[in-house]
Amino acid sequence: MTKIRENGVLRELPLELTVSWLQDKYAKEELTPQEVIASIVKRAADDAEMNLWITPPSMALIQPYLDGLAELNPADAPLWGVPFAIKDNIDLAGVPTTAGCEAYAYTPSEHAGVVERLIAAGAIPVGKTNLDQFATGLVGARSPYGDAHNALRPELISGGSSSGSAVAVARGQAAFSLGTDTAGSGRVPAALNRLVGYKPSLGAWPTKGVVPACASLDCVTVFAHSLDDALAVDSAARGLHGDDPWSRSVSRGASQLPQTLLLPDGPLGFYGPYAAEYEAAWERAVEQLKELKLPIAYVDVTMFSQAAAILYEGPWVAERWAALGSFIEANPGIAYPVTEQILRSGSAAEYDAASVFQAMHKLQRFKLEARKLLQGAVLVMPTCGGTWTREQVLADPIQTNREMGRYTNHCNLLDWCAVAVPAGDAAPLTPFGITLFGIAEEESLICGAAELILAGASAASEAASASEGASVSADSGASAAAAQATTLVAVCGLHMRGYPLEKQMLGCGARFIREDETAAKYSLVKLPTTPAKPGLVKQEQGGAAIALEVWEMPLEAFGGFAAAIPAPLGIGKVELRDGTEVPGFVCEAYAAAGAEDVTALGGWRQVVPL
Numbered sequence: 001m002t003k004i005r006e007n008g009v010l011r012e013l014p015l016e017l018t019v020s021w022l023q024d025k026y027a028k029e030e031l032t033p034q035e036v037i038a039s040i041v042k043r044a045a046d047d048a049e050m051n052l053w054i055t056p057p058s059m060a061l062i063q064p065y066l067d068g069l070a071e072l073n074p075a076d077a078p079l080w081g082v083p084f085a086i087k088d089n090i091d092l093a094g095v096p097t098t099a100g101c102e103a104y105a106y107t108p109s110e111h112a113g114v115v116e117r118l119i120a121a122g123a124i125p126v127g128k129t130n131l132d133q134f135a136t137g138l139v140g141a142r143s144p145y146g147d148a149h150n151a152l153r154p155e156l157i158s159g160g161s162s163s164g165s166a167v168a169v170a171r172g173q174a175a176f177s178l179g180t181d182t183a184g185s186g187r188v189p190a191a192l193n194r195l196v197g198y199k200p201s202l203g204a205w206p207t208k209g210v211v212p213a214c215a216s217l218d219c220v221t222v223f224a225h226s227l228d229d230a231l232a233v234d235s236a237a238r239g240l241h242g243d244d245p246w247s248r249s250v251s252r253g254a255s256q257l258p259q260t261l262l263l264p265d266g267p268l269g270f271y272g273p274y275a276a277e278y279e280a281a282w283e284r285a286v287e288q289l290k291e292l293k294l295p296i297a298y299v300d301v302t303m304f305s306q307a308a309a310i311l312y313e314g315p316w317v318a319e320r321w322a323a324l325g326s327f328i329e330a331n332p333g334i335a336y337p338v339t340e341q342i343l344r345s346g347s348a349a350e351y352d353a354a355s356v357f358q359a360m361h362k363l364q365r366f367k368l369e370a371r372k373l374l375q376g377a378v379l380v381m382p383t384c385g386g387t388w389t390r391e392q393v394l395a396d397p398i399q400t401n402r403e404m405g406r407y408t409n410h411c412n413l414l415d416w417c418a419v420a421v422p423a424g425d426a427a428p429l430t431p432f433g434i435t436l437f438g439i440a441e442e443e444s445l446i447c448g449a450a451e452l453i454l455a456g457a458s459a460a461s462e463a464a465s466a467s468e469g470a471s472v473s474a475d476s477g478a479s480a481a482a483a484q485a486t487t488l489v490a491v492c493g494l495h496m497r498g499y500p501l502e503k504q505m506l507g508c509g510a511r512f513i514r515e516d517e518t519a520a521k522y523s524l525v526k527l528p529t530t531p532a533k534p535g536l537v538k539q540e541q542g543g544a545a546i547a548l549e550v551w552e553m554p555l556e557a558f559g560g561f562a563a564a565i566p567a568p569l570g571i572g573k574v575e576l577r578d579g580t581e582v583p584g585f586v587c588e589a590y591a592a593a594g595a596e597d598v599t600a601l602g603g604w605r606q607v608v609p610l
Helices: 019-027 033-046 059-071 113-120 163-170 188-192 227-237 275-290 302-313 317-330 337-345 353-374 390-395 397-404 440-471 477-483 502-507 555-563
Strands: 003-006 009-012 053-055 083-087 124-129 176-181 196-199 219-224 260-264 296-299 377-382 416-427 430-439 486-491 511-517 522-527 533-538 547-554 569-575 581-587
Touching: 019 227, 033 059, 033 083, 033 124, 053 163, 059 124, 083 163, 113 124, 113 176, 113 227, 124 163, 163 176, 163 188, 163 219, 176 227, 188 196, 188 416, 188 430, 196 227, 219 227, 227 416, 227 440, 260 275, 275 377, 275 416, 275 430, 275 440, 302 353, 317 337, 353 377, 353 430, 377 440, 390 397, 416 440, 430 440, 486 555, 533 569, 533 581, 547 555
Parallel strands: 083 124, 083 176, 260 296, 260 377, 486 581
Antiparallel strands: 003 009, 053 124, 176 219, 196 219, 196 416, 377 430, 416 430, 486 547, 511 547, 522 533, 569 581
């Protein structure tokens, strides 16, 4: 795996890639875009079974864009060297656009409008991501290329239709990615993979070069780890496009706080196997919103549900048929079965011209009422009311997908902007998120409110970490971590960053905390296994300090993780150089007798370099 050069020492590329981090490393000449791309290509290959890509990252695809950086001055290119992924219904010149259907594929001669702007800003396209076919779905399980796995819990859905785009960012294969959003596809995957999903106002970003789902409602969107990154992309992508009939001039403006936060009046509905946990997470989020000291008002959300019904339970579904009906008619049975069923529903005789105009007039009244309601305000709702396992969605694809859009479908119909942000976890490794909605001309308000909410969450997290750190001692460190529902874990070999079993740590929801070393009381042996494994043995006398990493893992995942460790390894207390003890990998003493002693090398990275 590619490493970062820091003071002459090679270290691993972090899983969370951000614009600011990359720019800092480039400026200090501690990292090059070529090294970043090499790591991304390796990561994509390692995660191939997760079905994230249709055209995966490769040096052959990306090298021309790396070469093109030489022609750009980083000072004039705000996204210089930043890798991004592209949903495969958005054109990248010379690369097939499939929209999730191989028979539909074509190879464009030019970039989509938004892609062209990002490349001009220095960003590097790395590949085309998987999606719910023809962007029809919110679950990420409607693709003949395989259903994209959730970045944190592979058995759960990733969210759609921009499934691969979200997971690629969450898995460190892009710093940001492009999705599209007609009914929530730029927001649901963000919530399910612990990301920020920014959906600008209709027409604010060009949709030229995007396969239409509902052309009058389609938006290009961005997934990122932070709001700052999402807005950096927005600054490069936004603006009127002279060749795009849906483009319009919509200014975002400087972030500012809304006059009022609007919350749903009365209880909301939740669904899926984690319905109770999602409801509790929403209640916690509401309490945190109240602490922001912004005025709060409660509103009836029935109108939003009625507006949302127009999209899939009314004649608007005919717009999908208008875009793709001729292809489906000419190629019966080619499309993914549930996708074809949905598309064909748009050809129903009941959706005649009169029904379309009736729906338009009804929607126009909703828009007026919604505009009056949200003027100067931001509406906050759950991004999703639950989630599902991939198996549950495949068994009931229509109803599960309908539920996922419960709090998203109304947005574009009402001409709103939106940003989805993380709001803690509903259950271990099961993220919960909220979405902030505003009217098209007031994107500055959703940004200001989101910044305030995320700053509050960050401050609370830092306070909790500081409290934990202050209370850690040799006798009480583990109990302090338990009070936070996590535990520190010391790892000294294959579970460290960059090694094959790092995936197990990430799969358990663990996060890297710091590099450290043991007290000078340990020996390190190289066990004769395939692959070779380290054995850390505490000595009664002598010994040395051994380099290791300290991670933090949810307690609910820790038991199963520890139980799966094969003998002669196990979890015991590891004494660190500052005298504290944390749970960590140790080895039974008998195994050291027949193993190679590598203590003098000081750590596993020197024994088995990457």
